[in-house]
Amino acid sequence: MLKIQNLHAQIEEKPILNGISLTVNAGEVHAIMGPNGSGKSTLAATLAGREEYTVTQGSVEYMGKNLLEMTPEERAREGVFLAFQYPVEIPGVSTINFMKTALNQIRVHRGEAPLDAVAFLKLMKEKMKLVEIDQSLLNRSLNEGFSGGEKKRNEIFQMAMLEPRLSILDETDSGLDIDALRIVAHGVNALRSKNNATIVVTHYQRLLDYIVPDFVHVLYKGRIVKSGTRELALELEEKGYDWIKADLATAR
Amino acid sequence: MAKDDHIIQEFTSREYEHGWVSDLEADAAPKGLSEDIVRFISRRKSEPEWLLEWRLKAYRHWTTMVEPKWPNVTYPAINYQDIIYYSAPKQKASPTSLDEIDPELLKTFEKLGISLTEQKRLSGIAVDAVLDSVSVATTFKEKLGELGIIFCSFSEAVREHPDLIKKYLGSVVPATDNYFAALNSAVFSDGSFCYIPAGVRCPMELSTYFRINAAKTGQFERTLIVADEGSYVSYLEGCTAPMRDENQLHAAVVEIYAMKNAEVKYSTVQNWYPGNKDGVGGIYNFVTKRGLCAGDHAKISWTQVETGSAITWKYPSCVLKGDYSVGEFYSVAVTNNYQQADTGTKMIHLGKNTKSRIVSKGISAGKSQNSYRGQVHVHKRAVQSRNFSQCDSLLLGDQCGAHTFPYIDVENSSSRVEHEATTSKIGEDQIFYCQQRGIDEESAVALIVNGYAKEVLNQLPMEFAVEAQKLLALTLEGSVG
Ligand SMILES: Nc1ncnc2c1ncn2[C@@H]1O[C@H](COP(=O)(O)OP(=O)(O)OP(=O)(O)O)[C@@H](O)[C@H]1O
Numbered sequence: 001m002l003k004i005q006n007l008h009a010q011i012e013e014k015p016i017l018n019g020i021s022l023t024v025n026a027g028e029v030h031a032i033m034g035p036n037g038s039g040k041s042t043l044a045a046t047l048a049g050r051e052e053y054t055v056t057q058g059s060v061e062y063m064g065k066n067l068l069e070m071t072p073e074e075r076a077r078e079g080v081f082l083a084f085q086y087p088v089e090i091p092g093v094s095t096i097n098f099m100k101t102a103l104n105q106i107r108v109h110r111g112e113a114p115l116d117a118v119a120f121l122k123l124m125k126e127k128m129k130l131v132e133i134d135q136s137l138l139n140r141s142l143n144e145g146f147s148g149g150e151k152k153r154n155e156i157f158q159m160a161m162l163e164p165r166l167s168i169l170d171e172t173d174s175g176l177d178i179d180a181l182r183i184v185a186h187g188v189n190a191l192r193s194k195n196n197a198t199i200v201v202t203h204y205q206r207l208l209d210y211i212v213p214d215f216v217h218v219l220y221k222g223r224i225v226k227s228g229t230r231e232l233a234l235e236l237e238e239k240g241y242d243w244i245k246a247d248l249a250t251a252r
Numbered sequence: 253m254a255k256d257d258h259i260i261q262e263f264t265s266r267e268y269e270h271g272w273v274s275d276l277e278a279d280a281a282p283k284g285l286s287e288d289i290v291r292f293i294s295r296r297k298s299e300p301e302w303l304l305e306w307r308l309k310a311y312r313h314w315t316t317m318v319e320p321k322w323p324n325v326t327y328p329a330i331n332y333q334d335i336i337y338y339s340a341p342k343q344k345a346s347p348t349s350l351d352e353i354d355p356e357l358l359k360t361f362e363k364l365g366i367s368l369t370e371q372k373r374l375s376g377i378a379v380d381a382v383l384d385s386v387s388v389a390t391t392f393k394e395k396l397g398e399l400g401i402i403f404c405s406f407s408e409a410v411r412e413h414p415d416l417i418k419k420y421l422g423s424v425v426p427a428t429d430n431y432f433a434a435l436n437s438a439v440f441s442d443g444s445f446c447y448i449p450a451g452v453r454c455p456m457e458l459s460t461y462f463r464i465n466a467a468k469t470g471q472f473e474r475t476l477i478v479a480d481e482g483s484y485v486s487y488l489e490g491c492t493a494p495m496r497d498e499n500q501l502h503a504a505v506v507e508i509y510a511m512k513n514a515e516v517k518y519s520t521v522q523n524w525y526p527g528n529k530d531g532v533g534g535i536y537n538f539v540t541k542r543g544l545c546a547g548d549h550a551k552i553s554w555t556q557v558e559t560g561s562a563i564t565w566k567y568p569s570c571v572l573k574g575d576y577s578v579g580e581f582y583s584v585a586v587t588n589n590y591q592q593a594d595t596g597t598k599m600i601h602l603g604k605n606t607k608s609r610i611v612s613k614g615i616s617a618g619k620s621q622n623s624y625r626g627q628v629h630v631h632k633r634a635v636q637s638r639n640f641s642q643c644d645s646l647l648l649g650d651q652c653g654a655h656t657f658p659y660i661d662v663e664n665s666s667s668r669v670e671h672e673a674t675t676s677k678i679g680e681d682q683i684f685y686c687q688q689r690g691i692d693e694e695s696a697v698a699l700i701v702n703g704y705a706k707e708v709l710n711q712l713p714m715e716f717a718v719e720a721q722k723l724l725a726l727t728l729e730g731s732v733g
């Protein structure tokens with residue numbers, strides 16, 4: 001589904017991604033871990049098409065197409081979803097209105113008719129139940145005055161609404177209380193299928209107890225320096241990142 | 253940021269949608285302004301002597317006045333002798349039903365999306381349409397008549413209801429009030445009149461559409477609304493003009509007189525031709541709007557969505573004379589390309605326990621300049637009065653300007669005045685967030701802008717709100733890519 005090869009990206013002349021290669025197949029869950037500032041969010045934003053990040057080398061193939069040539073909205077319409085680490089506030093626009101606009105643009109892109117009000121409401125109710133989110137929240141201005149946890153849950157609600165092929169969850173677990181973490185993880189798992197894939201960016205092994213990854217990667221200084229299975233996450237939890245950094249130093 | 257520059261560059265105007273010219277024969281005065289022209293207009297309208305005198309007094313006063321220079325707008329000097337002050341579409345004797353109206357004219361209204369016949373049948377909005385200078389048709393007259401409501405063209409009101417006109421004309425905006433009001437008082441050619449009797453709640457929205465059609469013509473219409481004790485009316489005003497590369501002057505006056513316990517809601521969606529994207533052409537919209545809450549507990553609420561005109565100079569105001577009277581002003585003003593707007597309100601608190609609320613949302617794009625100018629004056633006698641003002645500016649790009657000029661003057665210690673102001677830029681991160689959900693950049697801007705203006709748009713009647721939302725999007729369309 002996704003094939004990243006030797007991806008280099010920079011912002012304002014400052015290189016941040018320094019040769020990332022990663023292949024994600026349909027049905028898989030990949031976890032990306034790594035110290036603060038290592039480039040995890042940059043990777044997510046580059047895949048989503050944020051213009052500030054300039055790709056200087058490498059390629060990204062998504063569903064057989066060159067992802068890097070697509071506009072951000074085309075990527076989204078083709079099924080790339082990013083749950084933001086810091087969701088943005090849009091005053092005066094409710095989540096409901098926002099989702100209606102988004103979903104209908106995606107449907108038109110797919111050659112489907114826009115959903116009428118009744119069908120939309122039905123879909124919304126169903127997804128609200130899945131992530132246990134209250135309608136009063138969805139009537140409010142998008143993310144405005146939301147608590148940290150509410151924002152994250154709202155991101156997963158949007159993901160449920162749009163049913164993406166490739167979901168990238170950037171630290172969706174931070175700011176969630178234990179119950180919310182379980183609910184969000186339950187939502188993500190319910191949406192998993194053999195046709196879609198998930199990339200989970202996290203600092204905590206705890207999330208991976210709920211969303212069990214097939215692979216775990218460590219990102220450090222803009223490179224994937226170690227890949228493994230679930231056990232790698234447990235090891236990181238126990239030992240931190242110093243041993244990886246030390247390994248790298250001796251290898252050099 | 254790179255993205256911002258992008259937005260600015262792409263922020264070129266789309267073509268103005270209402271830019272067609274109707275092929276109507278016009279019956280016009282010669283160019284220029286003099287006492288003779290004032291007499292010509294008055295005679296053409298078979299006006300009584302007192303009204304001619306009123307006009308002449310205004311004209312003579314106008315000749316002693318100078319054009320205001322304080323607004324934050326710049327434009328080349330207007331040659332008042334190069335304007336045609338009266339232009340009526342040629343017709344047989346005045347029409348008594350829609351069937352007698354020039355079909356071209358009806359087509360004009362259809363293009364505007366206001367088919368009078370359709371309106372009459374379906375929408376339940378009574379419409380008085382003013383093309384150039386003459387009021388063409390007033391629908392629903394009979395139905396309103398049963399309730400004692402008068403809704404007709406100004407000329408007809410002069411003929412049929414001279415006592416009301418004599419009593420209230422100039423009672424809120426005196427003929428000598430300001431330069432453009434004086435000019436209007438001298439040469440106004442038509443407009444709308446509305447009277448709601450005591451205790452009557454007008455069962456439908458009353459609506460006026462204005463359109464400037466003939467070249468080199470100024471439009472000077474006058475609207476007078478009188479709401480008797482305990483009555484209610486909601487009044488809508490829409491405007492369009494064809495594309496022309498010379499500027500055209502529009503200097504209207506709106507007066508609202510609200511008696512005890514009366515409530516008037518006045519909504520405007522202003523979409524005059526704004527000029528092209530290089531700033532050529534467009535309407536100069538120099539308008540005086542004022543409401544008087546003459547009686548206790550009266551309420552006047554102005555809502556305006558200003559998207560058109562090359563220059564807008566306009567301050568819908570409330571004089572809160574009655575105790576416990578209420579004034580409101582809700583405004584969205586969008587400027588793009590080279591448009592300039594200097595708009596806001598005046599809330600003059602004279603009565604005790606009076607309240608006013610100002611919500612102004614400015615949106616500037618392109619190379620435009622957008623100023624909010626507002627005055628809150630609380631008189632010594634107006635004890636226990638309140639004002640709340642919220643003035644927000646939203647910038648798209650960094651070549652436009654947003655300015656706020658609040659004047660606050662409180663003469664007693666028991667009143668409270670609050671003023672809040674914010675300036676923000678439309679965020680790249682907001683646009684990216686929308687795009688990441690599959691929404692294209694243009695729709696994203698429209699969504700964000702409509703969200704920003706929501707508090708004001710919510711004040712509009714439903715059909716108008718939808719139209720206004722579309723207009724906001726259209727004004728900003730082509731801005732991003
Ligand atoms: N707009 C920007 N301008 C300058 N530097 C930036 C910008 N965006 C990111 N960076 C830098 O790029 C590096 C990688 O940032 P990124 O947000 O991708 O890290 P991260 O791995 O997601 O960290 P965290 O775990 O703290 O979320 C950091 O050093 C950061 O300061």
Ligand SMILES: [Mg+2]
Nearest residue numbers: 040041042085
């Ligand atoms: Mg991050």
